[in-house]
Amino acid sequence: MSWLLRPLAEQAAALRTGQVTSTALVEEALGRIAQLDGALGAFLRVTVDLARRQAAEADRRLAVEGEGAPDLCGIPVAIKDVLCTEGVETTAASRILAGFVPPYTATAVRRLAEAGAVSLGKCNCDEFAMGSSTENSAYQLTRNPHAPDRVPGGSSGGSAAAVAAGLAPAALGTDTGGSIRQPAALCGVVGFKPTYGRVSRYGLIAFASSLDQVGPFTRTGGDAARIYRTIAGPDPRDATCSPRPVEDPMPTLELGLEGLRLGVPAEYVASGLEPGVQRVFEAACQRLVAAGAQLEPVSLPSTRYALAAYYVIAPAEASSNLARMDGLRFGPGRPGAVTLREQLEGARHLGFGPEVRRRIMLGTYALSRGYYDAYYRRAQQVRTLVAQDFHRAFAGVDAIIAPTSPTVAFRLGERLSDPLAMYQSDVLTVPFSLAGVPAASVPAGLADGLPVGLQVAAPAFADAHCLRVARGVERALGVAEPPDLARRAAP
Amino acid sequence: MSPNPATIDLARAVERWEPVIGLEVHAQCTTRSKMFCGCRADYAGLAPNTNTCPTCLGLPGALPVANGEAIRMTVLTGLALQSQIPPRSKFDRKNYFYPDLPKGYQISQFDLPLCVGGWLEFEVAGVERAVRITRVHLEEDAGKLVHPAELHRADFSLVDLNRAGVPLMEIVGEPDLRSPQEARAYLVALRQLLLYLGVCDGNMEEGSLRCDANISLRPRGTEALGARTEVKNLNSFRILQRALEQEVLRQAARLEAGETLHPETRGWSEAEATTVAQRSKEEADDYRYFPDPDLPPIVLEPAFVDALRGELPELPRARALRLRQTHGLSAEEARQLTQLPGEADYFERTVSAGAPATLAANWQVNELAGLCQRAHRTVESSGLPPERLAALLHLVDSRAVSAPTAKELLAEAIASGADPADLVEVRGLRQVSDEGALAEAVDRSIAAQPKAARDYQAGNDRALGALVGQVMAATRGRADARIVTRLLQARLPRDPGP
Numbered sequence: 011m012s013w014l015l016r017p018l019a020e021q022a023a024a025l026r027t028g029q030v031t032s033t034a035l036v037e038e039a040l041g042r043i044a045q046l047d048g049a050l051g052a053f054l055r056v057t058v059d060l061a062r063r064q065a066a067e068a069d070r071r072l073a074v075e076g077e078g079a080p081d082l083c084g085i086p087v088a089i090k091d092v093l094c095t096e097g098v099e100t101t102a103a104s105r106i107l108a109g110f111v112p113p114y115t116a117t118a119v120r121r122l123a124e125a126g127a128v129s130l131g132k133c134n135c136d137e138f139a140m141g142s143s144t145e146n147s148a149y150q151l152t153r154n155p156h157a158p159d160r161v162p163g164g165s166s167g168g169s170a171a172a173v174a175a176g177l178a179p180a181a182l183g184t185d186t187g188g189s190i191r192q193p194a195a196l197c198g199v200v201g202f203k204p205t206y207g208r209v210s211r212y213g214l215i216a217f218a219s220s221l222d223q224v225g226p227f228t229r230t231g232g233d234a235a236r237i238y239r240t241i242a243g244p245d246p247r248d249a250t251c252s253p254r255p256v257e258d259p260m261p262t263l264e265l266g267l268e269g270l271r272l273g274v275p276a277e278y279v280a281s282g283l284e285p286g287v288q289r290v291f292e293a294a295c296q297r298l299v300a301a302g303a304q305l306e307p308v309s310l311p312s313t314r315y316a317l318a319a320y321y322v323i324a325p326a327e328a329s330s331n332l333a334r335m336d337g338l339r340f341g342p343g344r345p346g347a348v349t350l351r352e353q354l355e356g357a358r359h360l361g362f363g364p365e366v367r368r369r370i371m372l373g374t375y376a377l378s379r380g381y382y383d384a385y386y387r388r389a390q391q392v393r394t395l396v397a398q399d400f401h402r403a404f405a406g407v408d409a410i411i412a413p414t415s416p417t418v419a420f421r422l423g424e425r426l427s428d429p430l431a432m433y434q435s436d437v438l439t440v441p442f443s444l445a446g447v448p449a450a451s452v453p454a455g456l457a458d459g460l461p462v463g464l465q466v467a468a469p470a471f472a473d474a475h476c477l478r479v480a481r482g483v484e485r486a487l488g489v490a491e492p493p494d495l496a497r498r499a500a501p
Numbered sequence: 502m503s504p505n506p507a508t509i510d511l512a513r514a515v516e517r518w519e520p521v522i523g524l525e526v527h528a529q530c531t532t533r534s535k536m537f538c539g540c541r542a543d544y545a546g547l548a549p550n551t552n553t554c555p556t557c558l559g560l561p562g563a564l565p566v567a568n569g570e571a572i573r574m575t576v577l578t579g580l581a582l583q584s585q586i587p588p589r590s591k592f593d594r595k596n597y598f599y600p601d602l603p604k605g606y607q608i609s610q611f612d613l614p615l616c617v618g619g620w621l622e623f624e625v626a627g628v629e630r631a632v633r634i635t636r637v638h639l640e641e642d643a644g645k646l647v648h649p650a651e652l653h654r655a656d657f658s659l660v661d662l663n664r665a666g667v668p669l670m671e672i673v674g675e676p677d678l679r680s681p682q683e684a685r686a687y688l689v690a691l692r693q694l695l696l697y698l699g700v701c702d703g704n705m706e707e708g709s710l711r712c713d714a715n716i717s718l719r720p721r722g723t724e725a726l727g728a729r730t731e732v733k734n735l736n737s738f739r740i741l742q743r744a745l746e747q748e749v750l751r752q753a754a755r756l757e758a759g760e761t762l763h764p765e766t767r768g769w770s771e772a773e774a775t776t777v778a779q780r781s782k783e784e785a786d787d788y789r790y791f792p793d794p795d796l797p798p799i800v801l802e803p804a805f806v807d808a809l810r811g812e813l814p815e816l817p818r819a820r821a822l823r824l825r826q827t828h829g830l831s832a833e834e835a836r837q838l839t840q841l842p843g844e845a846d847y848f849e850r851t852v853s854a855g856a857p858a859t860l861a862a863n864w865q866v867n868e869l870a871g872l873c874q875r876a877h878r879t880v881e882s883s884g885l886p887p888e889r890l891a892a893l894l895h896l897v898d899s900r901a902v903s904a905p906t907a908k909e910l911l912a913e914a915i916a917s918g919a920d921p922a923d924l925v926e927v928r929g930l931r932q933v934s935d936e937g938a939l940a941e942a943v944d945r946s947i948a949a950q951p952k953a954a955r956d957y958q959a960g961n962d963r964a965l966g967a968l969v970g971q972v973m974a975a976t977r978g979r980a981d982a983r984i985v986t987r988l989l990q991a992r993l994p995r996d997p998g999p
């Protein structure tokens with residue numbers, strides 16, 4: 011089996027015993043990308059030279075530091091294109107940022123690099139992380155590795171597909187209303203959205219600042235924990251990043267589910283799940299009980315308003331965050347514009363895709379004088395209620411579990427002309443985002459051959475606990491073997 | 502046709518119409534770094550766009566982190582203005598597009614400013630006045646659009662973002678001012694306060710202190726407010742007063758012509774020496790304010806605010822009062838010595854170095870201030886330590902040096918940095934007070950000007966001046982004029998009156 015498909019701990023051990031080198035891992039990843047990504051479309055940019063340089067450096071470091079090297083030293087990773095990398099074009103999958111080469115690196119990416127991880131390149135996503143299928147990318151489609159006619163989910167679809175297809179053992183994504191968890195579920199990998207404020211947002215091209223959070227895609231819960239503990243922690247460059255020290259998830263990771271009370275929100279299982287998703291979730295619940303967990307119904311009554319509130323708050327913040335995209339300092343701008351108005355309107359009209367424009371208009375409207383109280387203020391009040399729901403629920407249970415997505419991966423193009431149907435993809439992930447709590451998606455099984463994810467959430471800043479439960483769920487359910495596309499492609 | 506405003510006399514206009522004026526003052530904080538990044542707040546002399554970073558350039562992904570020093574300075578200003586300091590404050594985004602605003606929004610404060618309410622007391626022509634303060638809040642400055650002369654005909658503008666993100670306090674006053682002169686006096690007093698607090702350099706020419714005014718007229722004796730004009734960018738005391746005067750004339754003329762005034766925005770035109778309408782906006786601005794999600798709310802602990810209260814320096818009015826009470830200065834002297842924060846310090850150091858208070862005040866206000874102003878320096882940067890001034894004044898007081906000599910030495914000290922008391926010794930400039938030594942010069946003066954001597958004896962006091970003058974010239978100014986006068990009077994006795 012390819013090294014890239016094995017858990018990070020095994021790769022790390024092999025790197026230290028000399029069974030494999032970082033250069034070999036990276037060359038294998040680059041080979042798989044060359045072989046498979048033309049059809050898959052997970053990467054917008056593969057930074058071959060940078061990856062080889064970093065791999066050579068990691069090999070030197072492993073030789074010198076040996077066991078003392080960070081556990082990610084030499085491990086290849088992929089980065090969602092909303093995270094800035096110094097010297098590497100970063101576009102957020104938008105035309106308006108074509109050619110933008112940031113002079114600085116996002117804190118999460120920098121921490122991976124400092125730990126010796128090797129960056130393979132930038133992954134496709136929905137433009138400015140707005141979407142649930144990665145179809146809103148201005149550049150290319152990304153296909154679901156399990157079914158090439160289906161979406162990988164979104165917005166971090168490229169990162170999810172890259173990990174699912176074994177092009178990289180881990181990837182960074184970002185999650186605003188489900189953009190890590192939903193594609194993880196649809197691609198059959200692990201995705202983890204840490205507590206809001208746990209990972210610095212510095213260098214993350216903002217969609218909705220009060221919700222955006224950086225997190226990992228991996229093949230196992232243990233791998234997610236390793237990436238998480240490397241990227242989390244206080245950052246003086248992000249005022250919303252918590253100064254609390256990070257609790258290392260590794261010591262408690264394998265404690266299992268025995269005796270844990272897991273809450274199942276009544277509102278989630280009652281409404282709108284595809285029968286296949288419902289079946290997989292119910293079967294998973296039985297196995298969690300068999301593994302020693304105690305399932306208890308919990309109530310999150312404000313959940314039914316969460317999606318509406320989210321689609322006011324997130325576009326409102328986005329409308330302001332994207333105002334800097336004026337074509338004056340970066341991006342192609344509007345060649346030939348004579349007046350300032352032509353320049354601004356031209357750059358933004360040419361530069362933004364339809365979904366981004368839709369959300370800017372929604373958000374601008376929600377913040378307008380006369381509407382602010384009815385929309386933005388109201389939505390913030392709902393957000394408070396949602397957070398209170400979770401606070402109450404967590405008083406009685408150790409974690410909450412729920413399906414991640416109401417459906418399996420849908421077909422490419424299926425929801426593109428129906429934004430409201432697309433927005434429904436986030437209905438089960440958004441409440442956790444509004445509450446700011448950590449939440450993971452773990453593969454729970456297949457429905458009609460397509461992956462179904464199970465969401466695990468814990469109280470704010472109990473990220474280590476959340477990862478422990480996710481790992482416990484993963485062990486109880488048995489890790490679904492992701493498809494090895496290389497094997498499939500080469501008979 | 503409305504009458505030309507110039508034909509209406511200001512005095513007549515304000516007899517009938519009462520101006521109602523409020524000022525909005527923007528003051529750049531004297532912090533080391535910008536409001537939300539580590540770039541320098543002092544961008545003077547730097548090449549365009551070199552004092553920038555990803556945050557103040559508004560690059561995607563860069564984040565703001567609030568400058569605690571700017572918050573401290575704003576709260577200090579609020580405390581000096583007797584404002585309430587609410588325990589919770591926050592930053593909001595004010596959204597609008599302009600090329601000098603790199604993020605497409607300005608981080609400002611909307612409904613929870615750092616400082617609420619308060620007042621500022623000041624004096625206009627000897628009358629005590631006070632203006633209520635609405636609020637003081639903190640925001641970031643924008644960049645600058647540059648139109649160099651050689652690009653005058655160019656079809657583009659240049660953007661310099663060196664200033665973008667510099668901390669800016671906005672001090673909003675209630676419309677409590679009733680004349681252009683009062684408005685000017687208020688701004689003078691506010692600038693003086695900011696200088697005392699050390700939170701702003703007060704430089705209006707370079708824009709670190711900027712002023713907008715709103716003004717309306719109402720018939721005297723009525724309460725309802727008229728339609729107000731906002732006059733932007735009044736960037737000197739002179740322009741503030743002149744622009745408001747022009748605005749009183751303009752509005753009075755319109756009102757007297759029976760017109761109804763509408764709210765509008767105007768700016769000062771130096772070329773036309775009046776205010777001119779600025780492009781009117783078709784609809785009211787909607788800045789879509791909302792709390793900045795990148796910046797957590799500001800929590801001001803009572804202990805922090807109390808500690809800041811303890812850091813408040815003695816403010817100008819309190820200081821002036823104390824100078825009068827402690828040192829017996831006149832109100833005018835005290836006022837003059839408290840215009841700039843360093844001046845009263847300098848005065849008190851001169852006094853504690855042994856100079857008599859009235860002499861020190863007199864010399865600082867009447868001699869030193871002028872010399873420093875001509876040299877573009879302050880008393881503190883004059884190069885003359887107060888101890889040296891005290892030594893010189895001691896020589897003056899003890900008549901060891903004449904006043905004219907002392908004045909010359911003072912000028913030289915400012916020009917060269919020399920110690921004036923040293924110069925007295927080195928150059929042998931000690932005043933000649935020895936009557937024996939002066940007697941000969943007095944006799945020669947009488948002999949040389951017999952007519953003046955006779956005129957004096959005949960009762961013409963002014964004739965004595967010529968005689969004294971000759972003695973002073975003969976001694977190169979070193980003679981003690983008082984002794985010379987006494988000697989002359991003794992030599993030229995007058996007939997006792999009837």
Ligand SMILES: [Zn+2]
Pocket residue numbers: 535538539540552553554555556557558666
């Ligand atoms: Zn900066």
